[in-house]
Amino acid sequence: MQGGTAMTRRLAAVSVLVAAALAAVLLHPPGAKGEDAGAKHVLCTFWPEYVFALNVADGVEGVRLDILIPPAGGSPHEYQLSPADLEKAARADLIIANGYLEPFMERLVRAFPKTPVVRTADSVALIPNEGTDEHTARRLRWNPHTWLSVLNAICETDAIRAALTRVYPAGARRFLENAAAYQRRLLELRGEMLEASFSFRRRKIVTFHNAYAYMARELGLEVTAVIMEVAGKAPSPARVAEIIERIRRSGGAAVFAEPQFPDRVAKLIAEQTGMKTWVLDPGVTTPPTKDAYEKVMRANLRSLSEALGKR
Structure with missing residues (x-):
């Protein structure tokens, strides 16, 4: 019965979507006249x-x-x-x-x-x-x-x-x-980031959620742990303890929060491992201007440089 109920809900959701899409097409047909x-x-x-x-x-x-x-x-x-x-x-x-x-x-x-x-x-x-x-x-x-x-x-x-x-x-x-x-x-931005990364004293980072694998690959960093495994759901006490232990075993890692989420857990982990918290921003809540991406990534670079130090 549970499977049937779930299927019914999915079919209902699809029906609503299709009906709304049809209404949208009827209200705004392709090629409609107007100022555009x-x-x-x-x-x-x-x-x-x-x-x-x-x-x-x-x-x-x-x-x-x-x-x-x-x-x-x-x-x-x-x-x-x-x-x-x-x-x-x-x-x-x-x-x-x-x-x-x-x-x-x-x-x-x-x-x-x-x-x-x-x-x-x-x-x-x-x-x-x-x-x-x-x-x-x-x-x-x-x-x-x-x-x-x-x-x-x-x-x-x-x-x-x-x-x-x-x-x-x-x-x-x-x-x-x-x-x-x-x-x-x-x-030019990539050159700045690569040049700075060559002199990072540390390479291990803890990120708030699993958003920075591509940045880590590009800059030669290691993501030691991810704090929030499920979007919008705070990590369990057991998960927090596991991350703290992993950081201690690894010899220390810089801990990063995100501006889109509360930083309470990140600060707790940092305090328990003798670290500070910094911020990495995926940019999705930044006003979308033409130079927005460059500004966000340069801010991320400043944060990484402060957190990881220079050799």
Whole structure:
């Protein structure tokens, strides 16, 4: 009976989504007249995709960008689509997504099967999920936090450029010029981060959640432990004790909180291991301006440099 009840709930949820999607299409059919008639509507699922697309589409009058999950919209891990979101999706000529992090992605694709989707994470070398965390709980094979490597950001920018060119060929030259200019800035940022990382005195870090595997790979760091294994759920006392013991056995590791979550547990772990706490920011709640990614990553670099010290 429990299996049947769960199936009934899933079918009901899908029915609601399909009905809302149909209503959105009827209210906003593709090609509808209005002040943006003739423009291509591009919907980015959340912060990194939107920031990268802002740079690539800068100054291209025939493209209108929108964001599905605004910085104040909560965690992308747990986000649920609203009727207003479905209206945005119904108007979209292209959807730009990470492709692995969004819990609603497959339902969105099923609701709008004719809308092209670019999954930016498919443009990079993915890292498998290990252990039990919020991602493996959703049976995700790969860690989705790809944008926290600058090299990945460069690759994802090019994936966005290619997708925009397919949807709006008239902007191809401007997309190429904009992407090249932005990628040069990102290469400069990556150079700064690599140069600083060469002189880090320590290499071991404890992160608040499993978001920094790509950054660690790029900078030669070791993630000793992850504090919050399940998004939005505080770790158990046993888990906290395990992390403290792991840090002690490893000879010490820098402990990082995140601005999106309370830092009480991170501070407790740091106090028990004789460390301080610093902050690493995935950026998803930062206002999405064209230079937002660079600002967030440089702030992360300052935090890493202070926490890990110089040789």
